[in-house]
Amino acid sequence: MLTLHDIRVWDTGERIDLVIPGTDAQRYFDEPGAVSDGEFDASGLTVAPGFADPHVHFRDPGQTYKESMRSGCAAAASGGYTRVLIMPNTLPAMDGKPARPGTPGADDVLAAGARDTIDYLQHYDATHDGALPARYDLCVCASVDRAGAQATDPENWRVHLPGVGDDTKDQYQLAHPVTAISDDGAAVPDAILDQVLANAKATGLYLIEHCEHHDSGIINEGPVSRKLGVPGIPEDTELRIVTRDIEASRRTGVHVHFQHVSTAGSFEAIRAAKAEGLPITCETAPHYLALSDEAILTYGVMAKMNPPLRSEADRRATVAAIADGTVDLIATDHAPHAQDEKAAGLEQAPNGIIGLECAYGVCHRVLVDGGYISEQRLIELMSVAPEHLMGHTPTDVAGLLNTSSRCATKRTLDLAAVEHHETVDLAILDTSRHWTVDKNRFHSKARNTPFDGWQVTGLPLATIIGSRLVFSRIGA
Numbered sequence: 001m002l003t004l005h006d007i008r009v010w011d012t013g014e015r016i017d018l019v020i021p022g023t024d025a026q027r028y029f030d031e032p033g034a035v036s037d038g039e040f041d042a043s044g045l046t047v048a049p050g051f052a053d054p055h056v057h058f059r060d061p062g063q064t065y066k067e068s069m070r071s072g073c074a075a076a077a078s079g080g081y082t083r084v085l086i087m088p089n090t091l092p093a094m095d096g097k098p099a100r101p102g103t104p105g106a107d108d109v110l111a112a113g114a115r116d117t118i119d120y121l122q123h124y125d126a127t128h129d130g131a132l133p134a135r136y137d138l139c140v141c142a143s144v145d146r147a148g149a150q151a152t153d154p155e156n157w158r159v160h161l162p163g164v165g166d167d168t169k170d171q172y173q174l175a176h177p178v179t180a181i182s183d184d185g186a187a188v189p190d191a192i193l194d195q196v197l198a199n200a201k202a203t204g205l206y207l208i209e210h211c212e213h214h215d216s217g218i219i220n221e222g223p224v225s226r227k228l229g230v231p232g233i234p235e236d237t238e239l240r241i242v243t244r245d246i247e248a249s250r251r252t253g254v255h256v257h258f259q260h261v262s263t264a265g266s267f268e269a270i271r272a273a274k275a276e277g278l279p280i281t282c283e284t285a286p287h288y289l290a291l292s293d294e295a296i297l298t299y300g301v302m303a304k305m306n307p308p309l310r311s312e313a314d315r316r317a318t319v320a321a322i323a324d325g326t327v328d329l330i331a332t333d334h335a336p337h338a339q340d341e342k343a344a345g346l347e348q349a350p351n352g353i354i355g356l357e358c359a360y361g362v363c364h365r366v367l368v369d370g371g372y373i374s375e376q377r378l379i380e381l382m383s384v385a386p387e388h389l390m391g392h393t394p395t396d397v398a399g400l401l402n403t404s405s406r407c408a409t410k411r412t413l414d415l416a417a418v419e420h421h422e423t424v425d426l427a428i429l430d431t432s433r434h435w436t437v438d439k440n441r442f443h444s445k446a447r448n449t450p451f452d453g454w455q456v457t458g459l460p461l462a463t464i465i466g467s468r469l470v471f472s473r474i475g476a
Contacts, residue, residue: 002035002469004042004428006410010049010379012398014411018047021416024468027133029074029443031473040474044432048379049394050082050425050463052386053356054180054208055259055283055331061120062091062105067336067445069124072356073134075334075444077471079356080460082425083135085390087184088146092117095141096156118160122176133463133470135425137390138176139208142183142196151195152181154203161203162391179390182208184259185306187241197254206255206279206389211241211266212307218347220293220308228296230346233308239265246273246280255279257389260333262288262307264317271326281328281389286355286362288318289330291450299450301342305335306351322381323372329385332359336446354446358437360429361456368431369457375431383427395424415467428462428474435459 004018023036030036058072067075076084088094091105094117099109105117112127114120121138125131140157144150159165160178181200187210188196200207214237219225221232242258246269249256261267261282273280287305292312295303303309321327335352342349355362360382367373373381387394401411404418415424439452463471 002037002474003039004045004047005039007042007428008046009397009401010046011376014398014401015043016401016410017412018042019412019414019416020464020467020469022468024131024465024470026131027465027470029133029471031476033476034472035475036469036472042428044430045461046375046429046431047397048427048429049383049387049397050427050465051080051360051382051460052083052390052392052394053081053331053334054085054329054386054390055087055184056084056334056356057087057089057336057352059336060090061108061117064108065445066338069121069132070128071443071445072334072336073132073136075354075356075442077133077463078443078460079358080360080427080429080463081134081356082427082463082465083137083387083390083392085137085139085180086121088139088141088182089185090117093141093146094118094121094138095144095146095152096160097144118157118178122160123172126172133465135465136176137179139180139182139184140178140205142181142188142207143192146183146185148183148186148189148192151192151199154199158203161205179205180208181205182210184208184210186210187213190244193248197248197252200254201252206257208257208259209241209245211245211258211261212238213241219296219304220310222293222311224293224296228346235263235265235310235314238263238307239269242266242269246270246278249273249278249280250276253279255281258282259331260285260288260307261321261327262310262318263314267317267321267326274326282326283329283331284318284322284327285331285333286359287353287450288315289322289366290362291315295450296346301346301349302353302448302450304346304349304351305333305353319366319370319372322367327381329389330359330363330381331386332356336444337448339447342448353449354442354444355449357442357444358449358451358454358456360460361435361437361458362451362454364431364458365456395426397426400424415464418467421467424464424467426464427460428464430459430461432457433459
C-alpha cells in the first residue's frame with residue numbers, strides 16, 4: 001500500500017491523502033529506486049485522470065523490431081497514459097480479413113492462433129505472457145489492406161464494435177473494442193470516401209482522417225527545402241483534405257476527426273466548420289507545437305514526419321489554435337522506427353517520431369510555461385478530451401471523493417474502497433519538475449526523437465490502472 005500525503009487534485013485544488021492499495025502484479029514495472037509502498041510526502045504532486053492518446057502506432061504485428069504491444073504500452077505507462085488507440089497500419093492491416101499465410105506479419109497472427117489482426121490484438125494479453133500496462137482500443141481500416149482501392153466491408157469487423165454481441169464475447173474482446181475507422185498514414189481517397197463515410201454512419205464510428213495528401217515531396221515547401229535542395233510539400237496538401245472532408249461531414253452528418261493538424265489555413269477552416277455546428281474535431285501533436293521546419297537544419301531525419309513540420313508562422317498558429325480552443329486534444333502520433341531506417345538520409349528515411357514518454361513535458365514547456373494555457377487545460381487536452389473522443393469516461397477524482405470521503409477536514413481517497421475501483425485510471429504528476437529528455441532511458445524500443453537532450457517541465461511519476469500501480473518513478 002502506498003499513501004501519498006497532501007497531493008493536489010488537478011481540477012479543484014483540494015489537498016487529500018491518496019491511498020493506493022498496491023501494484024498490479026502482472027503489469028507493474030518501475031524505474032530503479034522507485035517506491036510502490038509506504039508513506040510519501042506528495043505536497044508537490046498532482047493527481048489527475050490518466051492521459052489518453054487516440055493516435056499511436058505500435059507496429060505489432062509485422063514490425064516488432066520497431067515496437068511491440070508490450071514495449072509500446074510500457075512507453076505509454078511511463079508517459080502517464082492509461083489508454084491508447086491503435087492505428088490500423090499494422091502488418092497485416094487491421095481490416096478484419098483473415099491473415100493470409102506468407103504475407104508480411106501473417107506468421108505473427110497465425111502463430112498466436114488468431115484469425116486476423118483484430119483478433120490477434122484483442123487476445124494479445126492471453127497469448128503473450130500477461131496483461132499490458134495500458135488499456136487500448138482498436139481502429140479499423142477504412143480500405144481493404146489499407147491500400148486505398150476498396151472500402152472495407154463492415155461485415156468483416158462489425159462484430160468487434162461495442163454493444164454488438166457483447167453477451168457472446170470473452171473478456172479480451174470486451175476490453176479492446178473497435179471504436180474508430182481510419183486509413184491513417186494516408187487520407188481516404190476520393191474514390192471511396194462516400195462509401196467509407198456510409199460505413200462509418202451505419203456502424204456509429206467516427207472517421208479519423210490523416211488530413212494530408214501529396215504525391216511528391218520530402219519536407220515543407222519553403223526556404224528550408226530550397227536551402228537543402230529537396231522537394232517540398234506545399235501547405236495546401238493539408239487544407240485540400242480538410243475542406244473536402246468538412247464538406248463531406250456537412251453532407252452526411254458523420255463525425256470527422258482530423259489528425260495532426262499543422263497549418264494556419266486548416267485551423268481557419270476547422271474554426272468555421274465548428275461555428276457552423278458540424279461534427280468536426282481535431283488534434284495536433286507536440287512536435288507541431290514545439291518545432292518548425294527550421295528544426296530540420298538541427299535535427300535532420302529526426303525532424304522528418306508526415307505531415308511535415310511547417311513554417312514558424314504555422315507553428316504559432318497551432319499554438320494559437322490550442323489557446324483559443326480550436327484544437328480539441330493533443331495526440332502524439334507515436335511512430336517508432338529502427339535506428340538504421342532513420343539513418344538512411346533525409347530523402348529515404350521513413351516519416352515519424354516517438355512521443356509518448358516526453359509528450360507531457362514538451363507540451364508543458366511550450367504551452368504552460370509559455371503562458372498560453374493553464375495546468376488544468378493541458379490535462380484536459382491530454383486526458384479528458386481524448387477519453388471522450390474514444391467513447392470513455394475519464395476518472396473523476398472529485399466525484400470519487402464526494403462519494404467515499406464526504407466528512408473530513410482533510411479527506412482521504414482510498415482506491416481500495418471506492419465503488420467500481422476497477423475503472424479508476426490515474427496519473428500522478430510532478431507539474432513543476434525540471435528534467436532532461438534522455439532517449440536512452442525510454443521504455444520504447446525506438447529512439448527516433450528530436451527532443452533528446454531537451455530541458456522540459458512536468459513529469460509523470462506514476463500511472464494507475466484499475467486502482468493499482470502499473471508504473472512508478474516516485475522517489476527515483
